[in-house]
Amino acid sequence: MSALEPQVVETFKAWLVENGAHIHPDVQFEPVPSGFNVIAGNNVPADTTVVAIPFSLAITPDVSKAALKALIRGADESHLLDSLSERQLVCTYVCLHQIAKDAASTSQAGVLRHGPYIDTLPSAEKLRTPLHFSSVELEAFRGSNLYGATLDRQRDWQAEWQQCRAVVSVANSSWGEAFTWDRYLTASTYLSSRAFPSTVLSESPSLVTTPSSYPVLLPGIDALNHARAHPVSWVVSGTKSATPLASSSSEPSISLVIHAATPRGSELFNNYGPKPNAELILGYGFSLPHNPDDTIVLKIGGPSASHGSAAGGATGGEVGAVLAAVRVQNDEEDEDADDEGEDGPSIEDELCAADMLAEMAQSLYDRLPPFPPANAAEMRPEVLQMLEHYLEGQRDILQSLIEFANAKEASALQKAREQGLDIVAEEDEEEE
Incomplete structure (x- = not known):
């Protein structure tokens, strides 16, 4: 050694x-x-x-479920496992290694066989995902998409935990009492930071998740x-x-x-x-400086629009797709909007979409929290660094969206002039 x-x-x-x-x-x-x-x-x-x-x-959902069935010996109770998701099965299996590790008969039977592996995983106080932030550290992210995503994840995982604890309590009431939120959060963080999609266990290994894939350790x-x-x-x-x-x-x-x-x-x-x-911080607890893979989620409404679009830092096809989605929303909200002709959207549609995209991006930009935050001295250095890296990427993307939208608006106005159309830019109307 x-x-x-x-x-x-x-x-x-x-x-x-x-x-x-x-x-x-x-x-x-x-x-x-x-x-x-x-x-x-x-x-x-x-x-x-x-x-x-x-x-x-x-550690797969099937392995976890088989072990849990062995622990929940009553046939009438083991069917409760069918209500748990693949994530819940794996997290419960991991948790029980800590809760039941003193039960020699269980370990010798090979039911909970991954103890030597789980013993090498970091303890809860070493984890740095947002659900392990202090209140001051999490508050520093308020105004960003990541702040809302953290609250959503906490709500979802706590609901999962309550359901799993109820199932575990059927097997052993003392285990149910020991099946705490902190333990489930730790196991869930192991899964978010270490799991691979099951597609990696195939003849052609891949990290691409599919609708039928599930997390494995x-x-x-x-x-x-x-x-x-x-x-x-x-x-x-x-x-x-x-x-x-x-x-x-x-x-x-x-x-x-x-x-x-x-x-x-x-x-x-x-x-x-x-x-x-955003994904590295939320799921893993670290970040990269100047991350070229950074994205931002834009909430685009409308009955047929998607729930959100991810825009990269470059003003290429992805940003163009966002603009197209904004244009669709604008058309759906405006019953008098012109239908798109064979030559593409009208100049008016282009102007409206560009203006809407610019306003959306500017609003998100203005809502981002400041850096450094007022309570920076109360934050751990590694969390402060994650905030800096995250805000750096978000601001870069939003600035590129604003510049892209402004360029599209300028291009549409130039087309209007060339066609002799009398179109007044919105900022000109405000000055009047």
């Missing part, structure tokens, strides 16, 4: 191997304030498989932190190993291959895919 690694990591690595997984000998766990970083104990060359686990070691593979655009692959092996460290058994396994060479002492990274800071 490396001098950097505590006993809990040694136990976890031994558990992985005992259950058919493989971990590269140069993979070392380094304790840090947030939990563990995974570093290279020696130079790790490019295209190295750092960890491989059999599918059976994943992959012990060992989920230990690596995120680096944007870092070259990695997930390789699924079947009866014959496709990678040096993949399982040699007939059971399918999934391997994480890092394609960039990593020098000794440097951190080994995974790649969670392109994610905006």
Whole structure:
């Protein structure tokens, strides 16, 4: 065992191997304030498989439900599990490892078999998602979309927790009492920050979620932190190993291959895919400076309009789609609006849509909280940094939307002049 690694990591690595997984000998766990970083104990060359686990070691809804059924032994009660979502099943399974870990008979029966993995996960006080912010820290985000998303998530997860606690109480009333909101929040945060979509456990592994996919936890593979655009692959092996460290058994396994060479002492990274800071903060508890994947949600009303549109920082097709959605809303609200002809929307429609988009973006921009906030001294440095990164991206996107809308308005006015139309810009009307 490396001098950097505590006993809990040694136990976890031994558990992985005992259950058919493989971990590269140069993979070392380094304790840090947030939990563990995974570093290279020696130079790790490019295209190295750092960890491989059999599918059976994943924590899936089916694995969780089977364990919970074994705990809720009464046939009349176990049907209650059918009311729980895939998320709730996994979170309840994780929670019960902490609640029931002293029950030797349960552990020996293999019902709750992921204890060595769960013991390596960060404790609640180390988590930094918005639901773990202090009241002062969360208040600093008021006025942003992220503030509202945090309140929505808290409401939804607390409703889930109440339902799960009721089911657990059927199995054991003392477990039900121990099934606290804090425990469920911690398990839910593990899922939001570490889970992969089930599509990764397929012949063609993918991080793309689908309507039928569900969250799964992959012990060992989920230990690596995120680096944007870092070259990695997930390789699924079947009866014959496709990678040096993949399982040699007939059971399918999934391997994480890092394609960039990593020098000794440097951190080994995974790649969670392109994610905006709003998602990174809400689900993971960290942010990236100058994140090119940042988005913003615009609430666009109207009976046939979508509930929202995500606009990137560039004024390209995505922003054009937002403008089109605004135009549709404007047409639906205005019964006298001209129908779009073969040559596209009328100049009046273009002007109205551009003006509406500019007003919407400016309103969101004006509502964003200031930085630094008045109570910055009462915030933890890592939370203050997340606020800075988040606001930086939101302001950049909204400014680009305003500039795009103004350019569209100027273009429409120029077309009107060329066609000899007498159209007065709204700001000219206000001056009169």
